[in-house]
Amino acid sequence: MLPRRVFQFFIIYFLFLGVLMALKYSLALSDYVIPSPSGIFHTLIAEYRQYSLATLNTMTVAVIGQILSVVMALVIGISGRQSTWLGSFIKVAAYNFQAYPIVALAPILFILLGDGFLTRLLIAAMICYFPVLLSVLGIMSKPVDDIEHFYRATGRMRWQLEVKIRTFENLTQLTTVIAGSATLAMAGTIVGEFIAANAGIGYNIRIALYQSDLGKILIALFLIGITIAVYQALLESLGAIIKRAWTGR
Amino acid sequence: MNNKARTLILPASLMVVMALLVATSARAGDKVVYRLKWLRNVSVVGALYAETHGLFEKAGLDVEVKAGGPERDAIRELELGYADFGEASADQVLRARAKGAPVVVIAQLFQVNPLQWMYRPEEMQIDKLADLRGKVIGVTFGGNDETIMNTLLAEAGLGSTDVKLFSVRYDYTPFYRRQVQFWPVYRNAQGPLIAAQLRKEGEGTAFFNPADFGVKFVANCVVTEARTLTERPELVQRFLAALLAGWQEALDPKNQEEAITTLLKYDPDTPRPILEEQLQITRELIQPDAAVAIGTIDEKGWEQTERIMRGQKQLPGVVDLKAILKPVSIRN
Numbered sequence: 001m002l003p004r005r006v007f008q009f010f011i012i013y014f015l016f017l018g019v020l021m022a023l024k025y026s027l028a029l030s031d032y033v034i035p036s037p038s039g040i041f042h043t044l045i046a047e048y049r050q051y052s053l054a055t056l057n058t059m060t061v062a063v064i065g066q067i068l069s070v071v072m073a074l075v076i077g078i079s080g081r082q083s084t085w086l087g088s089f090i091k092v093a094a095y096n097f098q099a100y101p102i103v104a105l106a107p108i109l110f111i112l113l114g115d116g117f118l119t120r121l122l123i124a125a126m127i128c129y130f131p132v133l134l135s136v137l138g139i140m141s142k143p144v145d146d147i148e149h150f151y152r153a154t155g156r157m158r159w160q161l162e163v164k165i166r167t168f169e170n171l172t173q174l175t176t177v178i179a180g181s182a183t184l185a186m187a188g189t190i191v192g193e194f195i196a197a198n199a200g201i202g203y204n205i206r207i208a209l210y211q212s213d214l215g216k217i218l219i220a221l222f223l224i225g226i227t228i229a230v231y232q233a234l235l236e237s238l239g240a241i242i243k244r245a246w247t248g249r
Numbered sequence: 250m251n252n253k254a255r256t257l258i259l260p261a262s263l264m265v266v267m268a269l270l271v272a273t274s275a276r277a278g279d280k281v282v283y284r285l286k287w288l289r290n291v292s293v294v295g296a297l298y299a300e301t302h303g304l305f306e307k308a309g310l311d312v313e314v315k316a317g318g319p320e321r322d323a324i325r326e327l328e329l330g331y332a333d334f335g336e337a338s339a340d341q342v343l344r345a346r347a348k349g350a351p352v353v354v355i356a357q358l359f360q361v362n363p364l365q366w367m368y369r370p371e372e373m374q375i376d377k378l379a380d381l382r383g384k385v386i387g388v389t390f391g392g393n394d395e396t397i398m399n400t401l402l403a404e405a406g407l408g409s410t411d412v413k414l415f416s417v418r419y420d421y422t423p424f425y426r427r428q429v430q431f432w433p434v435y436r437n438a439q440g441p442l443i444a445a446q447l448r449k450e451g452e453g454t455a456f457f458n459p460a461d462f463g464v465k466f467v468a469n470c471v472v473t474e475a476r477t478l479t480e481r482p483e484l485v486q487r488f489l490a491a492l493l494a495g496w497q498e499a500l501d502p503k504n505q506e507e508a509i510t511t512l513l514k515y516d517p518d519t520p521r522p523i524l525e526e527q528l529q530i531t532r533e534l535i536q537p538d539a540a541v542a543i544g545t546i547d548e549k550g551w552e553q554t555e556r557i558m559r560g561q562k563q564l565p566g567v568v569d570l571k572a573i574l575k576p577v578s579i580r581n
Contacts, residue, residue, distance in 0.1 A: 032348035033328050039348075111422055198416045207391030211563075212322055212344055 043215035065124025077136025127188025175239025278311035286336035289515035299495025339467035356544035378405030
């Protein structure tokens with residue numbers, strides 16, 4: 001799974017670069033508008049170390065933020081699965097919270113909490129929790145009648161059992177959503193860093209933009225892309241392992 | 250008149266009307282796009298004045314003035330054909346030229362760089378650069394204020410351990426909370442606003458101007474593509490004449506009311522007294538010396554800017570300023 005993901009990313013990235021180069025040479029654009037392949041290579045050599053560390057820094061925040069958001073989504077999703085007043089209230093609160101654009105909230109968070117780790121973590125979690133929450137709510141609100149009927153009829157149904165049954169029956173969907181939310185967590189962290197943080201690859205992209213250096217931005221995009229590809233592949237593998245352990249298949 | 254004649258007259262009249270419309274629109278002016286460096290505020294008052302007072306139309310131009318911003322780059326837009334003229338700072342022009350962008354400077358708007366550092370005079374006195382030692386100084390990492398501050402520190406013989414550089418954003422809280430002693434601001438735009446805020450708290454403000462310590466770093470200039478200048482010199486001349494006339498009129502104290510009204514149209518949230526103060530400071534930055542015409546290119550300033558950037562390894566080598574600086578003489 002991992003080599004395939006990385007290979008697919010390489011295809012996408014180099015196709016993108018190919019389109020840029022086709023534009024550059026067909027329109028005779030200068031290296032200022034689109035850097036030459038040798039310029040990009042030199043930037044890679046010069047910035048590789050710093051940008052790799054910055055990407056890892058961002059990834060660390062994104063991973064922790066994603067874990068936080070998955071836990072948050074599971075708690076809210078499980079509590080809000082019932083069609084009670086509390087369940088409906090939790091859903092409304094979760095939807096409303098998501099309605100505020102992160103770009104507007106981020107500066108407030110940075111003012112209140114500073115521009116360090118905690119703010120970036122919170123932004124990452126806020127951006128990626130909602131899709132996970134929607135899936136969890138969808139899965140947890142939908143009864144698996146064939147199985148649940150037996151436990152209800154015999155009076156043995158407890159909420160933990162209900163959650164287990166619904167999770168088990170929708171495991172593929174859940175792991176796909178969680179793997180997909182990794183991209184959102186990474187994007188959220190980068191947005192946060194771009195707006196106000198003092199570390200991470202988003203911060204480096206911001207500096208590169210100040211210097212109008214597209215070469216640096218292309219290198220940053222390469223590192224972000226490859227890191228996400230690896231992380232998603234790992235999450236998918238983890239999902240497959242869990243599924244095998246549960247189902248025995 | 251028979252039916253056949255009638256059926257011929259109608260299409261013929263329509264064609265005449267259309268031909269007239271086309272002819273009129275052609276006379277209405279050459280279409281030109283002008284990309285500003287920043288949002289529509291006092292720093293671009295000359296362009297706004299020329300736009301709202303029909304100075305471009307008088308020059309036979311149909312100019313679309315587009316607001317700039319941090320994500321806009323006039324030089325890239327010139328090369329991609331999205332703009333015909335634009336505003337860019339000297340560091341942008343030098344970086345672009347070093348990478349082969351065919352950009353030329355036809356006028357320099359700010360004779361004094363508006364990028365300065367604000368501080369509280371009751372806390373310190375800055376008479377010489379060495380007085381910066383031990384201070385917490387705000388800079389935008391990657392921005393030209395970082396380049397300027399590094400140059401000042403180098404001039405003062407101060408190393409990275411002698412001062413603390415603090416990464417700044419649009420939020421001034423660290424300065425208000427006194428976490429940072431020097432905060433970079435645009436003297437004419439943000440300066441009066443923050444100073445007014447601090448005045449309310451009973452605090453005074455002063456500005457640290459690098460030019461006072463011999464560091465000249467050229468700010469906003471009017472740029473175009475080299476090809477536009479060679480192939481359409483008459484258009485360049487007409488555009489620049491109208492634009493500089495806009496600056497001249499906007500900064501003329503006799504037209505202050507008109508200029509403020511123009512600014513209020515685009516910047517209605519800034520109180521009038523602040524706008525008046527902004528306009529007064531802008532006058533001093535655009536034309537500090539009445540003998541030097543608005544738009545004059547300060548070649549010495551450019552030479553120093555190029556040297557500074559090269560010294561800080563922001564340019565790969567010497568950039569030929571003769572190929573960049575192309576002052577255009579204005580015929581009245």
